Amino acid sequence: MHLPRELQAAVQQEVEQEVEQELKQHAARAGSSRLAAASAELSRQYKDGNFSSRAVQTDAQRAAYLAVRLPATYAATWNVFSELRQRAPEAHIHSILDLGAGPGTAVHAAQQVFPDIASATLLEADSAWIATGKRIAAACPGLQSENFRWIRQDLSQSFSADPHDIVVIAYALNELAQSRRDALLKQAWSLCTGFLVVVEPGTTRGFAVINAARSFLIGQNARLLAPCPHQDLCPMAARGDWCHFSQRLERTALHRRLKGGDLGYEDEKFSYIVASKGEAQPALARIVRHPMKHSGHVKLSLCTTAGLESKTITRSQKQAYKLARQAVWGQAWEQRAPEEDVSEKETAHE
Numbered sequence: 001m002h003l004p005r006e007l008q009a010a011v012q013q014e015v016e017q018e019v020e021q022e023l024k025q026h027a028a029r030a031g032s033s034r035l036a037a038a039s040a041e042l043s044r045q046y047k048d049g050n051f052s053s054r055a056v057q058t059d060a061q062r063a064a065y066l067a068v069r070l071p072a073t074y075a076a077t078w079n080v081f082s083e084l085r086q087r088a089p090e091a092h093i094h095s096i097l098d099l100g101a102g103p104g105t106a107v108h109a110a111q112q113v114f115p116d117i118a119s120a121t122l123l124e125a126d127s128a129w130i131a132t133g134k135r136i137a138a139a140c141p142g143l144q145s146e147n148f149r150w151i152r153q154d155l156s157q158s159f160s161a162d163p164h165d166i167v168v169i170a171y172a173l174n175e176l177a178q179s180r181r182d183a184l185l186k187q188a189w190s191l192c193t194g195f196l197v198v199v200e201p202g203t204t205r206g207f208a209v210i211n212a213a214r215s216f217l218i219g220q221n222a223r224l225l226a227p228c229p230h231q232d233l234c235p236m237a238a239r240g241d242w243c244h245f246s247q248r249l250e251r252t253a254l255h256r257r258l259k260g261g262d263l264g265y266e267d268e269k270f271s272y273i274v275a276s277k278g279e280a281q282p283a284l285a286r287i288v289r290h291p292m293k294h295s296g297h298v299k300l301s302l303c304t305t306a307g308l309e310s311k312t313i314t315r316s317q318k319q320a321y322k323l324a325r326q327a328v329w330g331q332a333w334e335q336r337a338p339e340e341d342v343s344e345k346e347t348a349h350e
């Protein structure tokens, strides 16, 4: 996947302004050197599972975030919203509340998946991000940015907002003190009329935040829509593993320049939970690892209502085999087990 053209152009414009500033101030140096350094630092922190947007304070750091992290958080939230739409195709999604909005990434991704969104409220503590987000939204003509309400708000304080169809907290819950996270989730849950979406990096730390949010929301009588097929204790956490998924995204030329890599794509790893206020139709099972495709059979690692299972689908199971050949990590697996399935409980890491 890639960013919509308008959003990409708006981000590029923001970043280029910063490069131009650089060139004016340091005529002899390459314009993107400070940006490249800021981007390398962001990537390093993110890989170490130690990323915090408190590290994003200068214009160069903000531009680096726009160039290298926004496409990745956009890709992950787009993936999660797409899953929501697939599991709840009849849901009417007209409004979204984005908590810890940064430059508005999650709202842009939601607009792509739910074109009927007519109003968005974005809460963010950092006024520089709000200014950047407003400029980016205004540069995307298809977006009805006049219906965006940006509010400067510290989420570690309680706040008031109107109810919205979707409430999203993307890559922001981990930035709050642990003691404040449940209070924010409680407030987010009370403000959502349809679905609460929480997304975090697909690291052990990010997953721990998601798993704690999952338990908290189950305690609030939420119905889990995705990725879990059940509301029992997470079997991945129980075995010391972490549930996460991956979304591939194209790297732009700017992204490659700042990151100094040749690959034309990157894989963003993320963990998430979607909780529903109404009845939910979760998947029968979820593919939790890359399917292993061999000649004549496919091995699937599944999270099911009975726990983690490893299932081998052979060529003789015609329809299931055809689906298994196309299956990807993160997808729902809706095939009921025919008798000839080879299924075994997973007890250890693969």
Ligand SMILES: C[S@@+](CC[C@H](N)C(=O)[O-])C[C@H]1O[C@@H](n2cnc3c(N)ncnc32)[C@H](O)[C@@H]1O
Binding pocket: 052, 053, 069, 070, 073, 074, 099, 100, 101, 102, 103, 104, 105, 106, 123, 124, 125, 126, 129, 153, 154, 155, 156, 169, 170, 171, 172, 175, 176
């Ligand atoms: C990693 S960024 C994610 C931004 C955006 N959701 C995205 O996916 O690109 C985390 C955001 O949470 C905001 N944030 C962190 N702590 C906050 C707080 N206490 N109140 C409001 N916003 C906060 C940061 O300013 C930052 O914009």
